[in-house]
Amino acid sequence: MLFKVLFEVQGLSKAFGRIQALADVSFQVREGEVLGLIGPNGAGKSTLFECLAGVLPSNSGQVLEGGRPVVTRERSTLLFYVPDGIAPWPAQSVRWALEFTIGFLGGRANLLDEVVEQMDLRQLLDQPIGTLSKGQRKRALLAIGLLTPQPALLIDEPFEGLDLRQARDIAVALRAHAARGRTLFLSIHQIGDAARFCDRFVLLNSGRVRGEGTVEELAALAQQPSQDLEEVFLALT
């Protein structure tokens, strides 16, 4: 099957003092795919996303687009990262945050109504972000991410704090955006969720990439007869 690489990560490392959070991380992100970054808590998933987005300095490594290095200040043309667990502009309303995303971050105004519907935010538009529940805040953050114009969207724990129904609805919405060519790179610590939703996977454990590919490719790498991602992950880590 032919595919086009959107960007490639090569030899990315990050240390916090003596703790090596990421060690020589390398993988590819393909255009229009839903790529899952899976790994246990503390594997380095958020650190990897922050280094890629340029909001945390890495010690070494690079991001290549078409073979050309993309320096940190140019990453905003390639990817946008939605962190987990933040409450940006807590005193401002959801409506204002979405308009700010369009005005300041160059978001796509034509998607606004659609994204509000998909994230079920209509009733929350006038509510300050700081007063939202964890799940509501997650939906608002996802809406911000979906409105941004970059070809790749990195989301840290997109289903965290959502109930089953919301998670399913949002998975459908994310799929719809991916189907239109948006590349999604999702950090998911629940391997079951990732297995249902993602096309390919990057397995991260203790800051190292343990495997990259589809479930079949990972199973082959792990020499596992089972096609169960959890089994494959355990075999590779």
Add this chain to the structure above:
Amino acid sequence: MPRKRLRVTPFLWLLNKEFRELIVSRAWWVLLLLMGPLVGMSFVSSVRTYAEVSGLNGGSAGVGEALSPLIGVWAPTFSACELAAVFLLPFVAIRLVAGDRESGALKLELQQGMGSLTRVAAKAIVLLAGWLIAMLPPLSAILLWKTYGGSVYPPELLTLILGHVLNAGLTIGLAAALASLTEHHSTAAILTLGVTVGTWVVSFLGAVEGGFWERAAQYTPAAMVAEFQHGLLRLDTVLIAIVAAGTGLALAAIWLRLGVDVSRRVYESVGVAALAGIAIFACTFFRANWDFSESRGNSFPEADERALGKINVPLKIVAHLAPEDPRRMDLEAHALSKLRRIIPKLEVQYISATSIGLFEQASAGYGEIWYQAGGRRTMSRVTTAEGVLEAIYSVTGVTPPVETDESIFRGHPLAVPPKGAGTIFYLLWPAMFLASAIFIRRSLK
């Protein structure tokens, strides 16, 4: 979803965001609420004193003739701004600078790609605008004073206002730098107040130790404001304040770039600090200054200044007076500070064995002020402006001007009590700010 389709640039969106963040900041509303009563207290008390020395309640009006509204009313009234700039404004600035990082918004905003300095500049613009709004109560006092029939001399008032705006700029720069360097609001607030206390220590050391500390104390925010309060505009002071505030903002911009390696940020900070040091040192060579006070309180009479302008040999003054000796303070305030403004080749040297001079009184030579110019020397013990001028004319051989009282400032006595000021500053301003807070915060949702 109903939405506005404003075609504005990202920078304007950023300004919009910063202004909204300022408006929802409780610290700013507390600043606004307190400004009314703070200004009111000083305005009411200074106008009452001014009226009494102008002859209210049967007192003698003679003293009032020498009263200047700048010193008698505006310096104390606007001193509320100095208090607010030290104790309230830092919290507003810290909240605006550190809030983005603590809420996580900074991680989203950084991905826009806008330069960090531009982002910090947006915050500084909004904070300065917020400060100008906070200065409305003292500005309203000017209108009130006019309704009493008071005299207003715009150049001296504008100089005073500029001083307080520059002082606020320094606070904003300092608070922004410390808010970006530290992890928490409270740490930044403690450090900001610590720096302010540090400048007070420098002033204290300057008064006690003299020498280097005395020179350093001339550039503390308190000393800077004191100059503006007297209607004196010095180019070096203005430039140094701008450089210092700009340095604070530049440091904030460096440390808000979360994606840049810490060691690089440290190197850049050291570079910025070194450049600022050089720039500040260079600024001290700018000698241009203007006395905008109506009373010309920072200047000798014009005839004397013309005569002093004829001196083209270096003039050296050696004063045997201790830093805490009141005669030295008199000499500085009444003569030397004025002399420095007009004689570029002036060298002043203080000699003393102790800081208070109390036990030096019996020493031979203590209290002597020696004047040296063109190989001639003369000694005097007088510390008044007239005495110093006489010694200078004598040592330089310049003919003193004929004395005239034409240029003497007669003052603007006003024997009117501060009617209505209490209602305006203790009730109207707080009520208005409170109502605005409720209305604006609701309308933002």
